[in-house]
Amino acid sequence: PATDPPASSNAIDTPATATWRVALPVPLPRLFDYLPPPGDADADPVGCRVRVPFGRSGEKIGVVVATDQPDSDAELKTVAARLDAEPLLHGELLASLRWLARYTHAPLGEVLATALPGPLRHGEPLPDTHAWAWRLSEAGATALPGLRAGKPKQLAERLAAGAVDEDALDATLGGWRAAARSLAKRGLAERVAIKKEKMGSESFLPERKNDSDPIFSLNPEQQAAVDAVLAARDGFAPFLLDGVTGSGKTEVYLHAIADCLARGKQALVLVPEIGLTPQTLARFRARLGVQVHALHSGLSDGERARVWAAAVRGEARVVVGTRSAVFLPLPEPGLIVIDEEHDGSFKQLDGIRYHARDFALVRGKALGVPVLLGSATPSLESLQNAHTGRYAHLRLRQRAGNAKPPQVRVIDVRKRPLEAGLSPEMLAAIERALASGGQVLVFKNRRGYAPVLLCHDCGWSAHCPRCGTPEHPTPMTVHGGGRRLQCHHCGARQRVPDACPDCGSLALQPQGAGTERIEDALKVRFPDTRVLRIDRGSTQRRDAMEKLLAEFGSEPGILVGTQMLAKGHDLAGLTLVAVVGIDEGLFSADFRAPEKLAQLLIQVAGRAGRADRPGEVLLQTHHPEHPLLATLLSGGYQAFADTELPQREAARFPPFAHMAMLRAEARRVDAVEAFLRAARDTLADTRTDALELHGPLPAPMPRRAGYQRMQLLLSAPDRRSLHAALDAALPTIHALPEARKVRWSLDVDPVDL
Ligand code: ADP
Ligand code: ZN
Ligand code: ZN
Numbered sequence: 045p046a047t048d049p050p051a052s053s054n055a056i057d058t059p060a061t062a063t064w065r066v067a068l069p070v071p072l073p074r075l076f077d078y079l080p081p082p083g084d085a086d087a088d089p090v091g092c093r094v095r096v097p098f099g100r101s102g103e104k105i106g107v108v109v110a111t112d113q114p115d116s117d118a119e120l121k122t123v124a125a126r127l128d129a130e131p132l133l134h135g136e137l138l139a140s141l142r143w144l145a146r147y148t149h150a151p152l153g154e155v156l157a158t159a160l161p162g163p164l165r166h167g168e169p170l171p172d173t174h175a176w177a178w179r180l181s182e183a184g185a186t187a188l189p190g191l192r193a194g195k196p197k198q199l200a201e202r203l204a205a206g207a208v209d210e211d212a213l214d215a216t217l218g219g220w221r222a223a224a225r226s227l228a229k230r231g232l233a234e235r236v237a238i239k240k241e242k243m244g245s246e247s248f249l250p251e252r253k254n255d256s257d258p259i260f261s262l263n264p265e266q267q268a269a270v271d272a273v274l275a276a277r278d279g280f281a282p283f284l285l286d287g288v289t290g291s292g293k294t295e296v297y298l299h300a301i302a303d304c305l306a307r308g309k310q311a312l313v314l315v316p317e318i319g320l321t322p323q324t325l326a327r328f329r330a331r332l333g334v335q336v337h338a339l340h341s342g343l344s345d346g347e348r349a350r351v352w353a354a355a356v357r358g359e360a361r362v363v364v365g366t367r368s369a370v371f372l373p374l375p376e377p378g379l380i381v382i383d384e385e386h387d388g389s390f391k392q393l394d395g396i397r398y399h400a401r402d403f404a405l406v407r408g409k410a411l412g413v414p415v416l417l418g419s420a421t422p423s424l425e426s427l428q429n430a431h432t433g434r435y436a437h438l439r440l441r442q443r444a445g446n447a448k449p450p451q452v453r454v455i456d457v458r459k460r461p462l463e464a465g466l467s468p469e470m471l472a473a474i475e476r477a478l479a480s481g482g483q484v485l486v487f488k489n490r491r492g493y494a495p496v497l498l499c500h501d502c503g504w505s506a507h508c509p510r511c512g513t514p515e516h517p518t519p520m521t522v523h524g525g526g527r528r529l530q531c532h533h534c535g536a537r538q539r540v541p542d543a544c545p546d547c548g549s550l551a552l553q554p555q556g557a558g559t560e561r562i563e564d565a566l567k568v569r570f571p572d573t574r575v576l577r578i579d580r581g582s583t584q585r586r587d588a589m590e591k592l593l594a595e596f597g598s599e600p601g602i603l604v605g606t607q608m609l610a611k612g613h614d615l616a617g618l619t620l621v622a623v624v625g626i627d628e629g630l631f632s633a634d635f636r637a638p639e640k641l642a643q644l645l646i647q648v649a650g651r652a653g654r655a656d657r658p659g660e661v662l663l664q665t666h667h668p669e670h671p672l673l674a675t676l677l678s679g680g681y682q683a684f685a686d687t688e689l690p691q692r693e694a695a696r697f698p699p700f701a702h703m704a705m706l707r708a709e710a711r712r713v714d715a716v717e718a719f720l721r722a723a724r725d726t727l728a729d730t731r732t733d734a735l736e737l738h739g740p741l742p743a744p745m746p747r748r749a750g751y752q753r754m755q756l757l758l759s760a761p762d763r764r765s766l767h768a769a770l771d772a773a774l775p776t777i778h779a780l781p782e783a784r785k786v787r788w789s790l791d792v793d794p795v796d797l
Contacts, residue, residue, distance in 0.1 A: 062113060064089055064123060066096055068106040069157035069165070073149075073778065075109065079122040091131025091138055095124045095167055105167040107133055107156045109142075127167055132356070133159070136410045137373050143406055148792055149770050150396050158396045159371035161348040171346065173354045174237035178224055179207035184232030195223040200232065209238060260445070262299065266292050269438040270299045273414050276436075277303065277378070280409045284385075284430040285418040287440030288449070288680075289650025293418045295444065297381045298331050300416060305334060305361055309378025309413075313364045314400055316387035317341065319611055320366055322590055328364060339365030339372070367392060370400040370407065377411040380404050384611065385417035385426055386643055388795060397791045401426075420650060421643040421681045424689055428699040431689075450621070450652040450659035452677055456668040464565030465557035465624050470664055471569060473620060478573055478600050482619030482657070486562060486604045487648045490625060491579040492521035493561045494554030497529060497540060501549035506541075510534050510750045518745070522554045525564065534749035557625070563604045570602065578605035610647045621652040621661045630670050633744070634797050635697045638672050642684045645676060696759070698793070702766045705794040706756040706777075707743065710786040713752035716740075719782040720756045726776045727758065732769035735760050744796070751787075757797065766792075 063077045078096050080089065089108040098104040103124060133141065133156060141159055145152040157165050164170065180188070180203045188204060191197040199220050202208055213220045227233035262270060269285055273296075276283075287293045301311040315324065320340045328336045337360040339351045354360035356373040363369055367390055382390070382401050390400040401417065408415035417426055417435070430437035443449060457467045465488070466474075477484050496519045497506040505519060508531035512518030520529040522540065529538045543550050554561070563577040576596050578589055589608065596603065598617035603609060629641040645663070652659025665673065675683050693700045706723055708716045720740035727737055736759045743753035760766040770790070777783065 062111040063120060064094065064108045065110040065112055066094060066106040066123075067109045067151070067153035067156050068096070068098065068104050069151075069153045070098075070104070071151060071154065073151050073775070075152065076106070077112065077118065077120055079120045081123045081126055084123075084126055087129070088131075089126060091134030092126055092128035093132060093164070093167060094126050097121045097124060105165065106153055109138065109152065109156075127169070132164065132170065133373075136407070137371075140403070140407050140410050141371075143410075144396070144398060144403060147767075148396055148398060149767075149774055149790055155396055158368075158398075161352050162345040163349040164352065168349070170353045170356070171350050172237075173350055173357060173359055175209050175211070177207040177209040177236050177238045178213065178233055179203055179236060180227075180233050181231060184227060187230075187232055195219055196226045196232075199223040200227060203233060207236060207238070262295060263292070263442070263444060265440045265442070266296050266299075266444070269296045269440065270303075272436060272438055273300045273379075273416060274303055276414050277307075279412050279414075281414045282405060282408065282429070282435040283414060283416045283438055284422055284426050284435045285416055285438045285440070286422050286427075286430070287418065287420060287438075288443060289420040289647065290443040291420070291440035292444035293383070293420075293440060294327070296438075296440075297383065297416065297418065298328070300379055300414075301328075301362060301381070302332060304378035305332065307378060308376065310355070310358065310360065310374050310376050311362050311379045311381065312369065312372060312374060312377075312404075313362070313381040313383065314369055314390070314404060315364060315366060315383045316611065317366045317389045318608060319384060319387075320364060323614060325364060328362065332362060334361050337363045337365075339363060339369040341366060367400040370398075370404050374407075374411060377413045379413055380408045380411075380415045382415070382417045384419055386419045386421050386423040388640070391793075391795045393796075394789075397789070397794075399793060402793070421646045422685075424639055424685060424692060425699040427685050428689060448658045450649055450661045452649055452661040452663060454668045454673065454677065455662055455664045456666075457664050458666050463569070464561045466562065466565065466622075467664055470622055470624070470662060473660070473662055474566075474602065474622060475570070477620035477660070478570065478602070480619070481600050483598065483600060483615060483617040484602045484620045484622060485609060485615070485618055485648075485651060486566070486602060486622045486624065487606075487609065488557070488559050488562055488604065488625050489606050489629075489644070490521075490556075490558040491560070491606050492523045492530065492532075492558035493526055493564075494522040494556050494558055495519060496555040497522050498553055498555045499544040499547065499549055500551035500553050502544060502547040504544050504546040505555075506538075508534065508536055510536055511745065511748050513742075513746050516742075516746055518747075521558065523560065525560065526554050533745055536749075559604050559606060562624070566602055566604065574599070574601035576601065576603050578603060578609050580606070580608065607644060607648075610644060610651070615651060618652055619657050619659055621648055621659065623648060623661065623663045626663070627666050630665075630667055630672060635692070635695065636795065636797070638684075638688060642672065642676055642681060642688075646681050696761070701759050701761055702763045703760075703792075703794060703797075704758045704766060704770060705791045705797070706758070706788065707753065707791065708740075708755070708786040708788040709743075709748075709751040709753040711751060712785075713754070715782070715785040716752050716754045719780065719786045719788060720754055722780050722782045723773070723777045723788075724756055726773045726780070727769055730769045730772040732760070732765050732772070734762075734765050735769045 064080055065075045065077055067075055092108050093105055094108055095103055095105055141155050145155040184200060188200050191200060285293055285296060304311045325336055325338055337351045337354055358375045363372055382404055385401050392398050405415050429435045455467055455469050460467045474484050506529050507517040508520050511531055511533045520531050523530050527540055529540055544552055559577055559579050563575055566575045576592060629637055649661040652661050675687055708719050710716045717740055724737050739756040740754045743755050746753055
């Protein structure tokens with residue numbers, strides 16, 4: 045009967061079954077409560093993935109981020125399935141990702157989905173990370189002497205002394221798989237999983253592997269850098285390793301990582317997309333003497349998930365990865381390194397717009413480990429942090445070993461005749477370098493044949509029909525030796541018209557030179573010399589560039605390329621770097637353009653003379669007196685930074701201000717403007733002190749692929765005001781009726797303004 049008292053007072057105190065609060069990958073700034081699946085009330089579900097009913101008839105995969113008491117009157121659906129027995133995202137990683145969701149003002153569910161590799165995001169189980177080996181069965185050992193000669197017998201003999209792992213068989217016994225199948229069918233051999241043992245500490249110390257990669261003693265600056273990192277290894281400590289190209293920064297990383305391994309800890313190394321070459325991995329492997337896990341965009345989804353699993357199980361001791369590797373779980377953390385910390389590829393430009401360097405610092409702090417940022421051209425943000433003492437500033441001022449710094453010379457090309465953009469002085473220098481047996485790198489940051497197609501009779505030029513506006517038309521790039529037009533913003537392609545669409549003239553001329561045209565001209569000029577072009581057009585696949593460069597070797601020859609060549613693969617035979625056509629970058633409206641140009645120039649110049657031969661750098665420009673060039677040439681990157689930082693401060697730009705960009709696009713420009721105006725009013729209503737709102741203004745590309753694009757820039761002298769305004773305004777902005785007519789996004793710390 046309903047009036048009966050409870051059987052025991054205990055029952056009153058026992059809470060009703062807790063609900064599970066789930067973060068789902070949906071663009072809504074909220075979490076979702078579910079009832080636990082039947083019979084699963086005890087084990088803590090936080091950090092585990094679940095499959096839940098969502099919407100009318102759908103299901104979604106999410107992560108339980110909390111448990112809570114149910115709202116008495118809420119009608120809750122029940123979790124369809126718990127997918128993990130052990131939490132996948134928990135502890136420090138979950139806490140750091142929560143921080144990232146708050147910082148980017150993005151839904152936690154979308155942040156967690158971004159952090160997980162595809163298969164895990166889609167609910168697949170944590171993959172196997174076992175290595176496999178083969179061994180003889182007892183029957184196999186007995187039968188061995190009587191086996192007929194052949195592959196199976198060869199394999200059986202290999203296995204007679206004990207199990208051999210598949211990697212080793214791959215390397216030493218061609219065709220072993222068929223042989224293994226044949227033995228297995230007869231019950232003579234079997235496949236066994238081997239758990240990767242964590243190796244004892246000594247085996248992690250760098251050891252000399254071969255003569256081509258000698259161990260030398262660190263120079264005093266390198267030693268001081270290593271000592272500083274080791275002295276701080278027991279807690280969070282940020283370092284800026286500021287060392288000229290070729291000064292041996294990688295050696296400093298390797299020593300710090302070796303120490304980390306020796307203490308039984310994991311090291312995470314983030315590198316730019318272009319820097320993760322097989323060369324780099326081989327150097328790490330050879331020097332550290334352990335397996336090095338790589339994580340980059342060239343891996344399949346399954347491989348990415350395996351690296352993730354190896355990291356969460358603590359099997360991966362050293363991971364070298366690109367941007368998204370910053371999301372790897374590190375149960376036994378020891379060190380985080382960010383090489384080329386200034387590199388633009390660390391910033392994600394869509395979806396969750398995080399910066400891997402900045403998030404690595406957040407994680408380093410939460411994990412209590414040193415974070416080592418290295419660069420020859422540090423970002424002004426990091427330099428400023430070093431100047432204020434937030435980061436310890438470690439410097440390597442000299443090139444390591446015998447390498448000499450390159451000599452940089454400017455060639456004034458005003459009024460000079462140009463051949464495919466190259467001046468006579470430049471061509472003569474190339475000829476000299478080749479004659480003395482050197483390699484030449486011709487750097488031009490523009491791919492394609494020519495950047496513009498112009499009608500010589502009426503002035504018409506080819507523009508993308510889907511991009512740009514009448515005031516700001518977007519030229520199409522000429523490709524295919526002058527036969528095709530392509531838009532580098534939306535990918536649109538066309539054939540070059542036979543005659544000018546405006547006046548009918550046949551005098552259509554490609555203007556200016558991209559890498560293709562330079563390649564053509566150099567092949568004509570130096571018919572007996574190898575000319576290799578490296579850009580996104582010539583190397584679609586990530587390993588293609590490596591293969592081309594390996595074939596190129598170190599014999600005399602010319603490389604023509606875009607910034608893909610500015611870093612990555614070491615080119616030992618390079619003696620001349622010819623820089624052409626950087627003038628566009630001198631007059632860009634983006635306040636970061638001088639910084640990016642300075643970094644690019646220093647990095648490209650740094651490619652010359654890395655070995656024993658001195659290098660020469662020639663810079664061809666129409667603006668030899670430009671202050672940026674003058675400063676860089678006389679005082680290097682440091683002089684540039686010393687003049688640029690005060691200018692940033694005076695103009696109240698980062699790192700002396702904090703910014704966020706609200707971007708919107710739609711087919712109709714009035715819808716875009718209406719949304720951004722309403723958003724601006726909402727932000728202004730928060731009456732946040734010192735918040736400045738600029739816009740709505742047209743985006744730098746005001747129309748792309750048929751979409752009209754505008755932006756509203758938020759700026760504040762301190763982070764706190766910026767985030768307070770966003771926290772207060774975003775719920776209203778999400779709900780604006782104008783928001784339904786546009787695609788919009790928020791970018792905190794935008795890099796492209
Ligand atoms: P960075 O990363 O600063 O560009 P690396 O670590 O790649 O520089 O070193 C540049 C070159 O100098 C490499 O070939 C490296 O083997 C060599 N090197 C580094 N440190 C030393 C040293 N202390 N003595 C001699 N050679 C060194
Ligand atoms: Zn014309
Ligand atoms: Zn276009």
